[in-house]
Amino acid sequence: MVKGLKRFLLVDDSKATNFFNKTVIERSGVPAEILIAENGEEALNVVTSEQSPDIIFLDINMPVMNGWNFISEYQQLENKYKKGIIILMLGTTLSIEDEEKANNTPEIKEFREKMLTKEIVEDIVSNYF
Numbered sequence: 457m458v459k460g461l462k463r464f465l466l467v468d469d470s471k472a473t474n475f476f477n478k479t480v481i482e483r484s485g486v487p488a489e490i491l492i493a494e495n496g497e498e499a500l501n502v503v504t505s506e507q508s509p510d511i512i513f514l515d516i517n518m519p520v521m522n523g524w525n526f527i528s529e530y531q532q533l534e535n536k537y538k539k540g541i542i543i544l545m546l547g548t549t550l551s552i553e554d555e556e557k558a559n560n561t562p563e564i565k566e567f568r569e570k571m572l573t574k575e576i577v578e579d580i581v582s583n584y585f
Contacts, residue, residue: 461585463489465509467499469518477513477572484577495519496526504537512543516554527563542584546570
C-alpha cells in the first residue's frame with residue numbers, strides 16, 4: 457500500500473480518456489479509489505467534499521469549467537480543502553504556452569501528456585508518496 461494515497465481524481469470531459477486512464481491506474485497496482493469529474497466545476501465539488509482526492513489529473517480543455525478556470529477557483533479555496541493535493545495538468549498537445557503557464561502555477565506540480573501510462577503513474581506515485 458502506498459502510504460497516504462487514498463484517492464485519484466480524473467478530470468476530463470472525454471469518457472474514453474477517463475476510461476483509459478482509470479484502467480491504466482488500476483493496472484498499475486496502486487490500491488487507491490479513482491473518482492471521475494467531467495469538468496472543473498464537478499472537480500471543485502469533489503475537492504470540497506469528504507472524498508477529497510490526493511492526486512488530481514486535470515485536463516485543460518473542457519466545457520462548463522476548463523482546467524485553467526478550475527485552478528483559478530481552486531486557488532480561492534480555504535487551505536483546509538487544498539492540503540496535500542497534488543495536481544498534474546494533462547494535455548493532448550504539450551503547447552509551449554500551456555506548459556509555461558503550468559510551470560509558473562505553484563498549484564500544478566507537473567504538466568504531462570493526456571494519456572497516462574503505467575510508468576507515468578508509478579513515477580508520480582513514487583515522487584509524491
